[in-house]
Amino acid sequence: MGTSSGAPINEAVSLLSLLDPPSLEALRHEFPTIADELRVGRIGGGSDDAAMPSLERARAEVAIRALRAATSRALVELAKVQGRMRTARRRRLWAQVLTLACSSGVLASLAASEARLAIASSVLTLLASIGNLLADTGEKLLRPGQGDIYAAFEQASNASYRATSLADDIRLALRHQASGSELQALVTKANVLAEELNAWITQIAGS
Amino acid sequence: MVRRFYKLIVAAAFALQAICAQVAYAADVCRTSHFEGMLAHKNRALSILSKDTTQDVSEAKVYVEYRDGVLYYQSNFVSQGGDQFGRPFEPTKIKGSPTGNAVFADARIMFANIVYPEPPSPQERAVANKALASSVQFHLDISVFDESGRPRVDLTGVKNVRIVDGSQSRAIDVQPEALTTAKPPPSLIAKLRGCCLYGRPPHASATLLTALANERLQPSDVKFASLFIDSATEAAVSRSQQVRSARLAGDARSVTDLATFSKLMASAKGSTLVLVGHVEGSQYVIRDSGNRERFRIEIAEVRKLARANGVRLIDVGCETTRAITSAALGFGVMTKYNSVDAVHSINRALVQSRNLQDFLVHMTSDGLKVVVEPSFLVQVGEKQASIYSRMRVTARDLWAKVATVTVSNP
Numbered sequence: 339m340g341t342s343s344g345a346p347i348n349e350a351v352s353l354l355s356l357l358d359p360p361s362l363e364a365l366r367h368e369f370p371t372i373a374d375e376l377r378v379g380r381i382g383g384g385s386d387d388a389a390m391p392s393l394e395r396a397r398a399e400v401a402i403r404a405l406r407a408a409t410s411r412a413l414v415e416l417a418k419v420q421g422r423m424r425t426a427r428r429r430r431l432w433a434q435v436l437t438l439a440c441s442s443g444v445l446a447s448l449a450a451s452e453a454r455l456a457i458a459s460s461v462l463t464l465l466a467s468i469g470n471l472l473a474d475t476g477e478k479l480l481r482p483g484q485g486d487i488y489a490a491f492e493q494a495s496n497a498s499y500r501a502t503s504l505a506d507d508i509r510l511a512l513r514h515q516a517s518g519s520e521l522q523a524l525v526t527k528a529n530v531l532a533e534e535l536n537a538w539i540t541q542i543a544g545s
Numbered sequence: 546m547v548r549r550f551y552k553l554i555v556a557a558a559f560a561l562q563a564i565c566a567q568v569a570y571a572a573d574v575c576r577t578s579h580f581e582g583m584l585a586h587k588n589r590a591l592s593i594l595s596k597d598t599t600q601d602v603s604e605a606k607v608y609v610e611y612r613d614g615v616l617y618y619q620s621n622f623v624s625q626g627g628d629q630f631g632r633p634f635e636p637t638k639i640k641g642s643p644t645g646n647a648v649f650a651d652a653r654i655m656f657a658n659i660v661y662p663e664p665p666s667p668q669e670r671a672v673a674n675k676a677l678a679s680s681v682q683f684h685l686d687i688s689v690f691d692e693s694g695r696p697r698v699d700l701t702g703v704k705n706v707r708i709v710d711g712s713q714s715r716a717i718d719v720q721p722e723a724l725t726t727a728k729p730p731p732s733l734i735a736k737l738r739g740c741c742l743y744g745r746p747p748h749a750s751a752t753l754l755t756a757l758a759n760e761r762l763q764p765s766d767v768k769f770a771s772l773f774i775d776s777a778t779e780a781a782v783s784r785s786q787q788v789r790s791a792r793l794a795g796d797a798r799s800v801t802d803l804a805t806f807s808k809l810m811a812s813a814k815g816s817t818l819v820l821v822g823h824v825e826g827s828q829y830v831i832r833d834s835g836n837r838e839r840f841r842i843e844i845a846e847v848r849k850l851a852r853a854n855g856v857r858l859i860d861v862g863c864e865t866t867r868a869i870t871s872a873a874l875g876f877g878v879m880t881k882y883n884s885v886d887a888v889h890s891i892n893r894a895l896v897q898s899r900n901l902q903d904f905l906v907h908m909t910s911d912g913l914k915v916v917v918e919p920s921f922l923v924q925v926g927e928k929q930a931s932i933y934s935r936m937r938v939t940a941r942d943l944w945a946k947v948a949t950v951t952v953s954n955p
Contacts, residue, residue: 349834352777378777379885382823382863526836533834536776 344390345525347372347397348380349532350404356539358407365403369396376400391518398508398521401528405505408535412498415539419491426472426487433469436462490538497535504528573641573649574658576624576634583617583640586610590619590638592714593684598623598636602660602676607652610686610711611697614642616649620659634662643697650730652700653677677703685721685733686711687748693873694746694918699730706733708748721747724879724916726866727827734916738902741909743879743916756922757902764895767904768813770796771884772822772840774833778884785892791819800831800840810850817857819908820847821887824862827869844868848875861887866916876921879914886912 443459641649735747851858894907
């Protein structure tokens with residue numbers, strides 16, 4: 339029971355528990371006043387003093403660490419996705435080369451009436467198809483209907499940029515003693531972004 | 546003739562002075578033998594308190610019962626002083642209707658009247674309150690509890706409360722604990738089983754336990770719905786096989802208005818629904834990660850919808866005892882709780898339980914304390930859950946003198 343006037347940090351905490359559990363543990367010791375909020379999940383009720391400026395500052399620290407952890411993880415994952423994109427492009431290139439080679443081979447085998455040449459062309463066609471298949475698989479995400487790695491890469495890059503930028507904004511607000519309501523707005527924004535990042539990490543890590 | 550008449554008058558006066566003649570003197574506080582016509586009350590009290598008396602406040606005991614609209618207090622405490630004939634006081638008794646005068650329902654004021662014949666000084670009041678908060682025993686007869694299981698006496702500030710059955714001259718073996726509810730006075734509850742399952746009223750514990758055990762529960766008949774929008778809660782549900790299977794489609798993010806919520810409730814028709822949600826004031830509220838409100842509904846309305854759909858509802862919302870304004874609470878939980886912990890507890894309960902008692906025992910934990918009252922079991926299709934908080938003892942700085950000490954005139 340109570341009000342829900344403080345900024346939510348449930349998604350930021352969830353993100354930290356996935357990406358950096360030791361940091362979350364350290365935060366629990368550092369900010370015992372929001373210990374309940376530093377557990378994954380939501381509290382079945384709010385508290386009447388949830389919007390106290392000191393609590394908002396504690397939440398802001400949590401948000402910053404979550405965003406930083408997400409940015410670090412995003413860089414790692416983006417590198418992996420980039421690797422997968424390169425591999426897929428290479429496979430597709432080889433498949434195209436093989437397709438080209440087998441087209442020439444078919445023409446040559448027709449001209450030479452050479453059975454072995456025809457078999458070689460067929461094998462090349464098969465390899466080209468396998469190459470295309472592997473490239474397609476590498477580009478897809480595990481969950482159907484959630485786009486390919488190119489879209490994920492773009493989203494992740496965007497989210498990573500926004501996380502860095504928002505973490506800086508919150509840090510600045512803390513440094514310049516911003517009002518409770520300003521901090522609350524920034525932390526709430528960070529929580530929404532953390533939810534996006536949570537979904538993205540689940541998507542990428544599981545693919 | 547005149548002399549004989551005088552002797553008769555004097556004899557009658559001496560006979561009367563041993564009791565508090567309520568008709569003649571309208572006494573509320575009695576420091577002689579007993580109130581007129583209330584000897585049975587006195588004897589019931591003595592069967593609980595024994596005849597030993599004390600003038601030490603810290604050793605005081607008070608017996609309370611409620612009959613025919615009147616609260617009756619009797620103590621073993623003998624106030625300092627005596628009546629106008631020089632005879633020492635006897636243990637103090639008080640009687641009065643709490644509907645006529647609310648002070649009769651305030652244990653602290655009653656105790657002050659028991660101890661002090663005149664309005665006490667602040668220091669004396671502090672002594673009485675300190676004794677109440679530490680050693681004074683309040684023996685509450687079961688008649689003091691109303692039909693909803695709430696005591697008719699506000700026991701705020703009283704630490705040592707015992708439940709007794711005065712008519713049977715016996716103490717009931719429960720350890721009552723105080724619980725703050727939206728509707729005062731604070732309730733008394735007692736542990737039923739395990740760490741965190743409680744019952745109200747405390748003397749109904751055994752009956753409640755049996756009744757809960759008699760309620761069969763098939764895990765396949767239990768449904769689950771969440772009113773939380775939260776990644777960690779979703780992940781916990783995904784990892785909890787029983788909860789995942791029991792989960793209704795169309796909860797959490799899908800609930801945006803009364804129509805979608807009613808549809809969700811209708812989909813649980815005829816089953817037991819465990820509904821977890823966030824409570825603000827007296828309402829369940831769904832908020833997204835940006836704290837934007839997506840849906841809000843009164844707890845009472847949720848329960849009404851459940852009844853209408855024949856759903857046995859166990860609604861787990863934070864501290865709902867402080868939110869529910871009706872006298873009857875049905876079923877509730879006493880703490881603020883964490884949604885992920887709740888999902889794990891409910892999963893454990895679904896795996897291990899075959900009746901309602903087991904289910905509640907397994908579902909509860911230090912972070913999710915539950916209280917049930919008979920109305921939870923009596924009302925078919927209206928088995929409700931709510932979340933309680935432990936009593937916060939609040940200071941009340943009030944003195945009200947009930948009445949003057951009354952003894953008969955010669």
